[in-house]
Amino acid sequence: MGIEKIKMTSLKKLKSEERKEHEKEKNSNIxxxxxxxxxxxxxxxxxxxxxxxxxxxxxxxxxxxxxxxxxxxxxxxxxxxxxxxxxxxxxxxxxxxxxxxxxxxxxxxxxxxxxxxxxxxxxxxxxxxxxxxxxxxxxxxxxxxxxxxxxxxxxxxxxxxxxxxxxxxxxxxxxxxxxxxxxxxxxxxxxxxxxxxxxxxxxxxxxxxxxxxxxxxxxxxxxxxxxxxxxxxxxxxxxxxxxxxxxxxxxxxxxxxxxxxxxxxxxxxxxxxxxxxxxxxxxxxxxxxxxxxxxxxxxxxxxxxxxxxxxxxxxxxxxxxxxxxxxxxxxxxxxxxxxxxxxxxxxxxxxxxxxxxxxxxxxxxxxxxxxxxxxxTIDTSSEEGNKPVDVTGNIEFNNVNFNYPSRPDINILNGLDLRIKHGSTVALVGSSGCGKSTCIQLIQRFYDPLNGSVKLDGNDLRSLNVKWLRSQIGVVNQEPILFSTTIKENIRFGQDDVTDEQIIEAAKNANAHEFIMSLPEKYDTKVGDRGGQLSGGQKQRIAIARALVRNPKVLLLDEATSALDNESESIVQAALDKARLGRTTIIVAHRLSTILNADLIFAFESGKVKEFGTHADLMSQKGLYYKLVVTQQAGMKSLASLDKINPIIEEKSKLxxxxxxxxxxxxxxxxxxxxxxxxxxxxxxxxxxxxxxxxxxxxxxxxxxxxxxxxxxxxxxxxxxxxxxxxxxxxxxxxxxxxxxxxxxxxxxxxxxxxxxxxxxxxxxxxxxxxxxxxxxxxxxxxxxxxxxxxxxxxxxxxxxxxxxxxxxxxxxxxxxxxxxxxxxxxxxxxxxxxxxxxxxxxxxxxxxxxxxxxxxxxxxxxxxxxxxxxxxxxxxxxxxxxxxxxxxxxxxxxxxxxxxERPTKVNNYESTNGITIEDKDFKTDISIESVEFCYPSRPDAKILKGLDLKVKKGQRVAFVGSSGCGKSTVTQLLERFYDPDNGTIKLNDINLNDFNLHWLRSKFGIVSQEPILFDMSIHENIAYGDNSRQVTREEVIEAAKKANIHDFISNLPLGYETNVGSKGTQLSGGQKQRVAIARALVRDPKILLLDEATSALDTESEKIVQDALDRAQQGRTCIVIAHRLSTIRDSDVIYVLQNGIVTEMGSHEELMKFGGFYAKLNKKS
Structure with missing residues (x-):
């Protein structure tokens, strides 16, 4: 049973467990x-x-x-x-x-x-x-x-x-x-x-x-x-x-x-x-x-x-x-x-x-x-445990059974057996929530198996010193975490004793050096809270540099290039290919193009290895892996995809x-x-x-x-x-x-x-x-x-x-x-x-x-x-x-x-009583961006948009593509009025965006981001969160969930739509979180959809269905898509190519391919 199904089952005893926990707390009160x-x-x-x-x-x-x-x-x-x-x-x-x-x-x-x-x-x-x-x-x-x-x-x-x-x-x-x-x-x-x-x-x-x-x-x-x-x-x-x-x-x-x-x-x-x-x-x-x-x-x-x-x-x-x-x-x-x-x-x-x-x-x-x-149970401060002098990188899973401590009654891995030879590159594939990420967490010894063992060079991980073990591992996750310090120090987190020259070399290998040097403070640039001063692609490259600088014996890549644009991906992928030499590399990927050259591919199903072999072997067997590939190819012309590109500075940063x-x-x-x-x-x-x-x-x-x-x-x-x-x-x-x-x-x-x-x-x-x-x-x-x-x-x-x-x-x-x-x-x-x-x-x-x-x-x-x-x-x-x-x-x-x-604010995000509102029948979703210049307030010396001009007509499907930092995501933030332009105007319905009632304006947009954020509440409440202006009915929530291909999964949960997703949605897999986020955007019936790589976290089984749902949802709506996978935007009415904060090319897919410019080059690389 995969994690997705397991988490369904794992919630069956949730009420009784919560009741026991409540009684425990109640007794502990005295x-x-x-x-x-x-x-x-x-x-x-x-x-x-x-x-x-x-x-x-x-x-x-x-x-x-x-x-x-x-x-x-x-x-x-x-x-x-x-x-x-x-x-x-x-x-x-x-x-x-x-x-x-x-x-x-x-x-x-x-x-x-x-x-x-x-x-x-x-x-x-x-x-x-x-x-x-x-x-x-x-x-x-x-x-x-x-x-x-x-x-x-x-x-x-x-x-x-x-x-x-x-x-x-x-x-x-x-x-x-x-x-x-x-x-x-x-x-x-x-x-x-x-x-x-x-x-x-x-x-x-x-x-x-x-x-x-x-x-x-x-x-x-x-x-x-x-x-x-x-x-x-x-x-x-x-x-x-x-x-x-x-x-x-x-x-x-x-x-x-x-x-x-x-x-x-x-x-x-x-x-x-x-x-x-x-x-x-x-x-x-x-x-x-x-x-x-x-x-x-x-x-x-x-x-x-x-x-x-x-x-x-x-x-x-x-x-x-x-x-x-x-x-x-x-x-x-x-x-x-x-x-x-x-x-x-x-x-x-x-x-x-x-x-x-x-x-x-x-x-x-x-x-x-x-x-x-x-x-x-796993003490990171302990000095106990072996610290082998030589590490080759052989990894074994021997009859491993595992369940998460918070759900002790449900098995995630069911007798998993897996052999990975040192120096080899293996890929773990399977539907969303099948147990791949659990293997990655067990290797890092975040958890210990219930039965069986996980070994490194024949040594049970439990016999090894925890700090030593983790020092041998380099990890790059799909959602990279940076800390609120400089770029240099974030890379140095990978290895304390590295020199500045080694940091620069790692950044070059991760294709990050060029954008870092373009920043006013270069390697001493503060990245902000959770890396909020950088775009997703930039954060990902810093995380890759951080992993490479420690020269790990085992490299774990969980969609490591997912946030990179195509231009950067080939260079970074080449760097990763070079970095894999001489070390064991495990790749967890949805994008099968990144694992074609893996020495072995393990296809997971229900917490076990269903089949394994090379790409060619598995394709010839026409089993689980073959179905995954065919499903993915059905939705795109190539296995590869153009990665997400965000702006240089995307501010995400209480008697x-x-x-x-x-x-x-x-x-x-x-x-x-x-x-x-x-x-x-x-x-x-x-x-x-x-x-x-x-x-x-x-x-x-x-x-x-x-x-x-x-x-x-x-x-x-x-x-x-x-x-x-x-x-x-x-x-x-x-x-x-x-x-x-x-x-x-x-x-x-x-x-x-x-x-x-x-x-x-x-x-x-x-x-x-x-x-x-x-x-x-x-x-x-x-x-x-x-x-x-x-x-x-x-x-x-x-x-x-x-x-x-x-x-x-x-x-x-x-x-x-x-x-x-x-x-x-x-x-x-x-x-x-x-x-x-x-x-x-x-x-x-x-x-x-x-x-x-x-x-x-x-x-x-x-x-x-x-x-x-x-x-x-x-x-x-x-x-x-x-x-x-x-x-x-x-x-x-x-x-x-x-x-x-007493602090005055430019806009009141809590309540909005002033400004224009328009009846739906009179509302046209024509968008006009005219000579817009913009830099983030925290980076006034780094201009992102430099006189941007573009138009989006009602009902059009418009796509933005371009290199990392070109300003695509900045446009969506300006449309949401998170910020106002420094110069120029943005108009909606021929009315300046600043003249609209702020809450009314945002209610017309539905946004789905690459890194979905859910709240510590029930699935119903998270989907209903899409429209906070009224009481969203259960029927509307279910309808939105069906459109996002998440209804069947929710219905099989013991508590159904009342299931709590946990802090930041931790009780759900990445794909499940993304689909809930899509349902949340659809429940408000938005006039304008903003899709920022909305299907990036989905496995190939779910992606085509969700993409079809999004295609249906876009009908009759104005839609702006930011995408790396060119296959998802080729049918767009207009594709805008952004470079250095301005539009350099525009047209349909066929027109841009015929033009032979930057867009055509991206297609060739994909």
Whole structure:
């Protein structure tokens, strides 16, 4: 059974498998790493730093309870002074002038202690924050490196399950959440817990009865916190998975942005992205609601404890000790115990939000560490395995059975036996999906066979070192992948130690040297994201040069010349023929002309070799191979075909406390969702030239969406609530202080400017560091997405370490900046926190002076009220200051996002409300291109079209041919209005293209490209994607599928048209993807068809039927064909020959052959 049939069968158990996987994920939701498991990447130095940070946090935490002892002494000072003056405590009686000195003397030491506590707070706050932030930054960097390293070394079967967008989201958002769980926020939690313990200890020491009564309700707080933690872990896991799915959608859309725009799919994709965000928001809101209920309940309990404490304290003050006859508890003692416990409980409440942060971090860590800990079945990083000194190139398949790990119940190869002698050239042929490509993947050891063995020179591939094995193999695929660097470096990827001269020689052998030298920057030209700055043919030649430069022992050619024009093909084919000498070469081809001279041809059917022999032998047998040849010859005059030629630059290149916490948490989730959604929507509005810019690569855009929205959420939601609550406490406290002791309040306010200046400086400096971090992390994200999205190419080139090293270096830059920002944040936080103590010292000194001198009617009662406000205000300032780093990051993120939101665009690809539309009955498809000049915005010095003139009449079938880079595909992009001409005009229906409604214009075109892009959705949805202006019916989808010769295949699938095609259509073979793409173009019933080598990926069995379908589809439509196979365009009404951006010949096939020019020469070569 061939792959095509196998994939039909393999989907029979899809629903049950998906259900099992769902249950597995559902059960794994409750899993999370232990708290100490978060620190698995901490070194001894990190642990030492964290120990110092813990000591700083604990010491800093006990300062506030200790301050209560100082406060108690001050109260006693006032009380004793009152007794000396024979007054009743808490009356308005004035003090005598004769007793000022004793009171001043008594309070002097206590005020000095407050100043000492302020200095201690500044120092200890620095150690607390800096020595938790620095190891957190270091460990986050280590986790990112470990995760990326683990991802890169996973076997290919694992990538069949995981989507690249999900993995990159793990590298960004998830690790940020882990860092939050053990960074400065954890230091704050330790500080608050230390304050809690210190307060409790003082309470028990000074008044254990009252303390026990106040704490009698604390078990309720503990129980509710434990329950919330368990629930939060489950919700967090689901939330992160949903965000990962949203990231996968964004990555898929940005990678296929031209397809999205061509089919007016921006709004559809935005809706799909929002659905994933809504899913994440749902879990986030549940978590916020539960968090709000928890905090509300905690504060109800706390307030209940206050009431209970006041009542019991009042009772104790009325009870006299039977021995001394004095009150069992004095007022000073009650206030000391009460305020100590209040501070303790208040601190416990402040530590509460960390429960959610910890749960989120531990849930994220479970998913991340699960990937890090996974042991791949084929480990590319392992040094194990043999590395033979001599390689001759004998390859054997011995009774090989194989199925893909994602479809374990279906066999792809069924007892395959195959012998390939060293130095020979063999070809694998057969219908689309018969198992040929599977053999190529097994030779590269992307997978291992279930049974049997694949051997190289008698050695089972499983016994060989993986990296060594792949270094012996050169591969050229039909859809070549280039990386976002220079042409020189892309060729050097084939072999690290080659010289520039060897690179040039390889380029010459691949017939790439001439076009490279014509570029302004020559070999140093950047090829763009996925090679988007080059045409398909140019990318293919670079890929061939990359394979040749490593001088491989085994050469695997999968339609290696498919993207070359005829003029280049003969030269490159000759180079490949020369390169094959002395090495084993395996060719997978649909075009039988490329394998006529193969030493052996193996014809595949149902996962086995049906027959083999030379071309002549197999033709004489009149078996499977003979039928393939006859079928192909029936559709063309020659076996050869003219390859696809594209332009030099074809740009292809993301309240009460309960309500307070719930509502702010919900608002934070809504804000995050809106920011991600609006960011994605705004990106989809941009013109193609914006996506061509290297600063807007797929990796950078995806990282921007994930990181910046998360940064804003980090300073919003419940943190807004915490900030406002603290500011509210401070504000009300100041108002009360002004009413009851304005002189003292003004003294305190005199210190506020110092706090403001400290906060502003901290925010400003941290914002600068955050901005630099963002840019570098986006670059790192770009590297990770590029490597993960093209993992097969990375693997065969053994470039895992190369990309890991690039990624690591990018992470080192923000790490160094983060260390600096950690120290600055720590110092400024300590500075602002210490000012509170200085303010309190000044306030107490002034208060004593005012009372002693009976100034402004100041009484002890007023002083107690003002000082109570000061105590709570001090804690509020400290809590508000600790949020500054989050707000610095948020400010940077907001500025970046608003810069995106406000960016003007030349065209709005998301929605089009302006412009001309024409009724179908009045619409003529006459196209006129007049004196058009054009160069791509990213290559303004390389002109592609140089005064192009041509006309296409309604109903005509027009073909474009020409050398690579002549401008053919550029014309189709201009017709789709991906770009506008620099000079000249393009008219449709005698109306300038720019005057039409953009979406209406694109709806009139149906496009089928050589490299079809499908989306991770069902076959029905992919075909219906052809017309996003309405709800396409199942009947219309089926009709389009029938025309594209794909209906029978789909009908035999277990899920039929509801079968998911996988990310980028990976669940389908190349031919199947192409036919779905053809159906997608036909379902919109386009007035103009753009066929860019539309049948190039089809096997000979399917090609003639599909070509017939296309011929039928072209009837009554204007059709523009870009083709390499001259047999497919010989019946065109007009053939335009393009060279150097202008038309050099035009006419029918017969006229051009008679003319004897460039077209005639191409025909002779074919």
């Amino acid at each position: 899993e999370f790493v232990s708290f100490f498991g978060l620190f698995r990447y901490g070194t001894k130095i990190d642990l030492l730093f964290m120990l110092i940070g813990t000591i700083g946090a604990v010491s800093n935490g006990v300062i506030l309870p200790y301050m209560m002892l100082v406060f108690s002494n001050i109260i006693d000072g006032f009380t004793d002074y009152g007794k000396v003056c024979n007054i009743t405590l808490l009356t308005n009686t004035s003090f005598s002038d004769s007793d000022v000195n004793p009171l001043t003397s008594r309070l002097k030491n206590q005020i000095f202690y407050l100043i000492i506590l302020g200095i201690a707070t500044m120092i200890l706050s620095y150690f607390q924050v800096a020595f938790w932030l620095m190891p957190a930054q270091k460990q986050a960097r280590a986790i990112r490196k470990a995760l990326f390293s683990s991802i890169l070394k996973q076997d290919i079967g694992w990538f069949d399950v995981y989507k690249s967008g999900e993995l990159t989201n793990r590298l960004t958002d998830d690790i940020d959440k882990i860092k939050d769980a053990f960074g400065d926020k954890f230091g704050n939690a330790i500080q608050n817990l230390a304050t809690f313990v210190g307060g409790i200890v003082i309470g028990f020491v000074k008044g254990w009865k009252l303390t026990l009564v106040i704490l009698s309700l604390s078990p309720l707080i503990l129980a509710s916190a434990i329950m919330f933690t368990k629930i939060a872990q489950v919700l967090t896991s689901n939330e992160l998975k949903s965000y990962a799915k949203a990231g996968a959608v964004a990555e898929e859309v940005f990678s296929a942005i031209r397809t999205v725009f061509a089919f007016n799919g921006a709004q559809k994709e935005h809706k799909r992205y929002e659905e994933k965000l809504d899913e994440a928001k749902k879990y986030g809101i549940k978590k916020a609601t539960i968090n709000g209920l928890l905090m509300g309940f905690i504060w109800i309990v706390i307030n209940g404890a206050y009431a209970l404490g006041f009542w019991y304290g009042w009772t104790l003050s009325l009870n006299n000790d039977p021995v001394t006859g004095l009150p069992e508890y004095s007022i000073g003692k009650i206030l000391l115990v009460f305020f100590s416990i209040i501070i303790a409980i208040f601190s416990l409440g402040n530590a509460g939000p960390y429960i959610g942060t910890s749960a989120t971090g531990r849930g994220a860590a479970f998913e991340v560490f699960k990937i890090i800990d996974r042991k791949p 009460n406390v309960e309500k307070q916490n719930s509502m702010f948490g919900i608002s934070g989730e809504n804000l995050t969702k809106r920011l991600r959604s609006k960011g994605f929507k705004t990106m989809l509005k941009q013109d193609i030239a914006w996506f061509d810019n290297q600063e807007n690569s797929v990796g950078i855009l995806c990282t921007k969406l994930a990181v910046e929205a998360a940064a804003v959420q980090g300073a919003a939601g419940i943190r807004i609530g915490a900030l406002l609550m603290n500011l509210g406490n401070l504000g009300i406290g100041l108002v009360l202080a002004l009413v009851y002791g304005w002189a003292i309040a003004l003294t305190i306010l005199a210190f506020v400017p110092f706090m403001i200046v400290g906060g502003v400086l901290q925010t400003k400096m941290l914002t600068g560091f955050s901005g630099k971090d963002k840019e570098v992390l986006q670059d790192a994200g770009k590297i990770s997405i590029e490597a993960i999205s093209n993992i097969r190419t990375v693997a065969i080139l053994n470039k895992e370490y190369h990309f890991w090293n690039l990624y690591s270096k990018k992470l080192d830059v923000p790490y160094k900046a983060a260390i600096r920002s950690s120290n600055i944040s720590a110092f400024m936080l300590g500075f602002t926190s210490s000012i509170t103590f200085y303010a309190m010292a000044a306030a107490f000194a002034l208060g004593a002076y005012l009372v002693e001198n009976n100034l402004f009617g100041m009484t002890f009662e007023n002083i107690m009220l003002v000082f109570s406000c000061i105590i709570f205000g001090a804690q509020s300032v400290g809590q508000a200051s600790s949020l500054m780093p989050d707000y610095a990051k948020a400010k940077t993120a907001v500025n970046s996002m608003f810069e995106l939101f």
